[in-house]
Amino acid sequence: MPGVSRTLSTRSTRLTARASPYNSEVTLFESNAAGPASPRRSKRVKREVEVDDPMDSLAGKSKTAKAKSSPSKTSTSKKAAAKSPQKPKPIPQALAVPHPTPERWQETYNIIREMRSRIAAPVDTMGCDKAHLKEPSTDPKTRRFATLISLMLSSQTKDEVTDAAVSKLRTALGGSLTVDALADADDKTISEAICKVGFWPKKTKYIKLAAQRLRSDFDSDVPKTVDELCSLQGVGPKMAFLTLHNAWNINVGIGVDVHVHRITNRLGWHKPCTKTPEETRLNLQSWLPAEFHREINHMLVGFGQSICLPVGPRCDLCDVSAAGLCPSAQKVSKSKVRKGVVVAPKSPTSGSPPKIEIELEDEEKPALYTIPDSSAGVKEEIKTELTW
Template sequence: MRSHITAPVDTMGCDQAQFKETDPRSQRFATLISLMLSSQTKDEVTDAAVSKLRAALGGSLSVDGLIAADDATISDAIGKVGFWRRKTEYIKKAAQRLRDEFDSDVPKTVDELCSLPGVGPKMAFLALQVAWNLNVGIGVDVHVHRITNRLGWHKPPTKNPEETRLNLQSWLPTELHPHINHMLVGFGQVICTPVGPRCDLCELSTKGLCPSVQKTAKSKTRKAVTLASEASTSVSGSLPKVEIEIKAEEENTVLYTIPDNSLHSEVKNEEAW
């Protein structure tokens, strides 16, 4: 199913920021900056902000370049991302910490990454996977949390991303940990959307494998979705084949949401997502 979808994350995700840098440290730093700007922000907006920030810094995203830039320059470049004022402060302070404590490079542990302002577990796990090719945990965002609960992978349903991460890591093969985020994020961006999911296009629902299937209402304003053939999509060549047994259950349809009182204030805002 995912192999037929080209989603925003495939061409504008955090792993793409490194390819416009030549210096390895700048590649890792660009990955971290992309992740820090991505919270509460669509990939299209994040990608544009990263490109604009790179241009504002003279054509490269480097620790020294960001530190040297004034706040107004940074804010102007990232002004369309969510919480841009806070993120201007976060990325500037993070760059200073990287220079002073980590030899101007991205740290290689979750604890060190999470000690940076504006960086939470999801960002840390993904940064290590992309920047250092280190597989130490699953990056769980709203898409992964929502979709795995809709599919009934958690018994009982998980209440927050951290519970989702721990449960997934308890049974999902370790070699699939680096891929599950990318796979489900793209699926959630195009098919299993938060509102009005395209169950009519989902093989899991048409085969009776999704306990949360919804009837899809016809709408003239609904965005068209084009499913590419497996041979023509670039995603199929980059992701491993993931086979997970899902047993259909005869039960009422339940869509899980996150209660406000179950999330720490930092999680509600952005950092831990």
Template sequence: MTFRTRQSAFNPSVTLFEPDDIEDSFPSPEPPQRKKRIKTEQDAEASSSSTPSKRQKTDAASPRKVVKAASPKKPKPIPQALASPHPVPEKWQEVYDTIKEMRSRFTAPVDTMGCDQAQYQESDPKNRRFSTLIALMLSSQTKDEVTDAAVKKLRAAVGGILSIDAVLAAEESTVSEAINKVGFWRRKTGYIRQAAQKLRHDFNSDLPKTVDELCSLPGVGPKMAFLALQSAWNLNHGIGVDVHVHRITNRLGWHKKPTKNPEETRLNLQSWLPSEFHKEINHLLVGFGQVICLPVGPRCDMCDLSTRRLCPSAQKVTKATKRKTVALNEGSPAKIKVELEAEETVFPNPSIDEVSMAQLEVMPNEEEVGSLSTPKTEPS
């Protein structure tokens, strides 16, 4: 290194010695930003290195509680009995037998297109049981003829056999398109596929034999479960109560206090109705409700319960109305129009025998009843 000399500006007698390049004598300072970053990183490392010891001391002083994961709630079992039986209604047997007698005189939609009919298109026992379940799942809020057509269309869409494997192999859009005429078809599409998946994984691709297990399937409730057991396994574990059974038994006064929903109705009925009637009462009252005891405009004028004063809800005729045709099983196909004149008294009405050849009014509720099996459908 070479030096140069210069005289001090403050004292002329002092000589100063300096390197030729003063900048080379000192290292270049680090940029302020980088220096700050290094310091920050070092501080962070120091902080992190000190954290475990503090955490260990804290953990040692107050051990952390281990919280167990909550197990999924098990569904409540379906109730099967009341704490105390419901009182037996007066003359219930006479009422029941009268309805049964009337039902023998006409064919209702449930007789030819009910959910129990779906199984007869399948040969494999498992597929027959699965078809019954599918028909029941599609039937809610849907007319019988629409349900029947949807089951047939779905069977054809998945290859001609309505099985669990066929439904799961099909595209979701295929299932949706086949059932898009039934009520809530989008939701039911998901339910059908989810139920099929659960049946395959949990029940060996077959229907279980208990109400609680059936109700664990998506979209399946107590009514469907009881009816599925009756049709698929011939097991009579309770009454399948739908809107018809619920409506008619309340109109008949069979509940000391009117029931609010089908489950209340079921528990009341099961508490006093002999078990030999549990299986048939649904089919009996559904057909009766589809043709005579309609949700709106019930045909009290053709009901023997009204004639015999066995129904506390028998209605009055207020005006003559246009009638549609119902075919009664009385032998002759001839039909005679009956005009009902306005009156203000509670029926006695003509009995079924007297109007067996008459042209009768049918007013199905689209959400609750199946369509009537009439020879021709009049335009609405």
């Protein structure tokens, strides 16, 4: 009514009603400036501060409006991106610029190959490339799987220990190293079988996950590509290339382990010296002919186990050093008893026995002891004492 003023209040705003001075039938409403601020507006402003980027003020209101219009959509997309698995990067296969071919590498390679034909090394009988031959099952999938598991267990472990662990694991799984048997085995059974290898707790997890993954994604068979093999936890490029060599007879690169990495750097085949096995692999693949890619690992591993040792290399027994082709050759100091090396004659004849070379402290040259074939008991006794 005219001349009457009344106050209306709501939960968010206090309004004052008064009659219009121009028309008595019209009521005007005005906000009370002394009233409390709107909690809804306050909450909306706070949401803008939390959601918007601090740089929104430089971009104007459009960015703020966009953030306000679909905050739930933005939040959902961020969560989805965080949960999506990251795709593994493909394994590089070649250098952009090939490494220069080392001088006289072929001569050095042939000398090492000839030496390896006369030297017995652990890898020759207990290497991972022999695992499939020791598998009693004739199923090709099982034999390929045995090769993969042997390689996964071999990291930071001697061939003798790996070979024994694979045999013990096979027995623990019922006599055959199959995908199903390993995938369904409990962790304790696996751990007790492989506890002698390096990093066995992690390898217990990795080989079981690998078996489960092969069963679910690869029809219980070993993958045939490097990238698929490296997608398995615990499998790196070295294992992948060697698996393809020995399980599938596929040659797409070089399996470079610590022996290949160490020896090729000692020979001066990398300039500058490589810092990782992967750098070594890419360098070698850029100039070494493909026909040598498969055999170089086995050849240099045995050479590194018997002659070109990590510590105290036997340069006194090395033909590469004698030919002046090794820039890292060292003068071997005398010691009371050096590690024995089984060496066959350079020109082997029919029935010619091998020789064990032992260096004694007071002798100018190593003494050569020929072990007749008839003295089998003596031969085994000496080989037992001269551990690798």
